[in-house]
Structure formats: structure tokens, C-alpha cells
Amino acid sequence: MVTREQVFAWLEEVMDPEVPVLSVVELGVVRDAEVRDDGSVLVSLTPTYSGCPAMKVMEDAIRDALVARGVPRVEVRFVYAPAWTTDWIPESAKAKLEAYGIAPPGARAESEELVPLRRATATLRCPFCKSDRTTLRSEFGSTSCKSLWVCHACTQPFEAFKAI
């Protein structure tokens, strides 16, 4: 019979299809794995964004990975509360993101004002040249979880994980 730790170790090898340097565990999407008496495994997932199209791919990949390791039956359930937050991404995974060219999420800057006239955004470091002279271009990037930035030092546009 496999252990919960073993299941987590296997899931560490299942990568996010959009950001293939992070595993589904590092991303914080896998919340729990319960090994039942009959050997079947119940995996609890919390989606990053309600409409993230990668969730289905992750669900299938998790199922395939466990079945390939001999788990007789895999059940996946979605848990919506507490809502997913970038705080669940560990520091080690943030370093991988930066090395991959995506600025990792910083601290969450919750403004009291819904529509601030001048936005107080934390400065992000360019993942390429490490300069702090960067500007947010758009809060919406190529995937739900990323925003678009530009670096003025190396003129490189880059993406950043949104802190939510």
C-alpha cells in the first residue's frame, strides 16, 4: 500500500502544462492526497483561477501519473475554499520561476481603494538582468495567473506571476 508521502513525491513529477518548471504540488494546486483502505487515492485540488483551462490538463496528468505507478483507482475532487493564493508557492519554486524567465509573485499589495488613481504596485525585479527599473504594462498576460511587464534596463518584456 502506498503512503500519502509517496503520492506527493509522485505528484512532484507532474508539471504545470503552462509553466513546466513548477510541479502541481509546488504550484499549490494539490491540497491533499488521501490513500484509502482499498488502495485508491483521493486527490484534492484547488484551482488557481476559475477559468484556468490548464486545470483539466492537470487533473488528467495527475490521474495518469498515479495510474502509471499502479494506483488502482484515482479520484480527483475540487476544493474551492480556501481560495488559491500565491502564498502557497514555496521560495524554492519561486527561484525556479525566476530562472525560467518569469518574475515570481511578490507580496500581495491589497489596496483599500477598488479603483486607485495612482496605483501602488510593488516593483518587480527583471528575471533577465535583475534590474528593478521595471513597469507593469498590463495586469492580464498570456495566462490568467500572469501579468505583463517591461524592463527599462535591458528593454526585455517579461511576464510575472500575479500575487493573489
Place this chain on the structure above:
Amino acid sequence: MASPALFPALLRLGDDRLVLGHRTSEWCGHAPILEEDIALANISLDLIGQANLLLQYAGEVEGAGRDQDALAFSRDAMEYRNALLCELPKGDFGVTIARHFFHGLFSVLQWQALSSSKDATVAGIAAKALKESKYHVRHAGEWVIRLGDGTEESHRRAQAAVDQLWPYTGELFMQPTDEAELVADGLVADVSALEGPWRAQVDDVLRRATLTVPETAWMQRGGRVGVHTEHLGHLLAEMQSVARAHPGAQW
């Protein structure tokens, strides 16, 4: 087991996001600049994702074997419960932005209230959607200010958008009578209580945008009970065409 009485309330929540999300997706490939194309597509995706969760739960509480796809693709316009505001044509960029601002602000307030719903599933979806709607309203609000306080032409069109949509905002705050018990039980939010905070935010942003709040008092209504404009039928005809041509198809 959740109360089947939640069904109409969940349809209203889900249909708003499904219809507005689909409507907004019409911008994909047509937005004025690349960043906005991506932003509007992202917002559509979030809204349709929220609708997916809400309609899935609606199907569960109804207990008649309908899933979110059956609810999205097999209902006719009269069975839809979205506010009329969500189904109006996308208009120009000004109309799209003004609508996202009005509806996004309503959504933030509604999710805030629903995140303490006594129904754990509703509360969970609301807490998740709240994070997304805050992004949406910030995006739209910044554009309202930029367009309103921009050039003569952008100001004129932003004001025209506000004037056109204003009579459709009142319906958001008309509390449906069949939800009275749900409100009393703390399961859903009383939307009429959200109008004051909504209006205060709208006044503030429109003032900064040098735009005028219309004085129209008469408000359109009907969507919450299934009486829609002609626009919804056309939207559904397009959205449902593939699912209706191939019933039960899996891909």
C-alpha cells in the same frame, strides 16, 4: 444536501457571468490594442469559469440530472435569468468598459456579501471569484477615468456609453421575490442593500473621469424573471449552435 430553493438564485448568479463572459469574448481578435485583446479574453475566461462553477452547483441542487453544459447549452432565452445589462450588444470599446465597470463593481460587492453565505459551496465560489472581480473592476475603472478624462472624442463616447447603459443598472439591485427566504436564511445576499455602496463608488469614479451620472430614474427590468431583450436570443443561437447540432457530443 443543499436546498433546491437555491436553484433560481444560482441561475441568476451563473447566467450573469456566462452571458457577459460570452459577450465579452466577441472582442477576441478585435480589441483596439493587443494588451486589451488579452485582457478582455482573460476576463471572459474568468467569467465563464465562474459560471461553470455556479451552473454546476445549480444542476446539483436542482437534482434533475442537468449538469452545467445542459444548463448552458439547452435552455432557451426565456429560461435564462441574467440581468438585461449583461446581454446588450458589446457596442464600442467605451460601452464594453462602462458595462464591465458597472457589473464588475456590483460583482465585487455581491461576492463580498456571498463569501459569508451559510452555504459553504456558495461561500467558497464567492471568495474565489472576489479576487478575480477585483482585478476586473480595477481594469475597467482605470479605463473609465482614462476615457472620460481623455480626449474630446473619448469623453463623448464614454459619456454616451454611461448614458446608454444607465437604465439597465437598476435591475442589478432589484431583489427577486422568490429569494426572500434564502436571504432570511443567510444563504444569498440581499442585492438591494448593495445599491448604496455601489452608487458611492460609481459617483466617485465618474467624477474623477469628468463624466456625469445620468438623472434617469426609470429602470429597465425583466431578465431576472426570463423576460429578455431581442439580443439574448441571437447570442444564445451562436453560443449553443455546436452543442445543439451535436447533442451529447464529447470532446
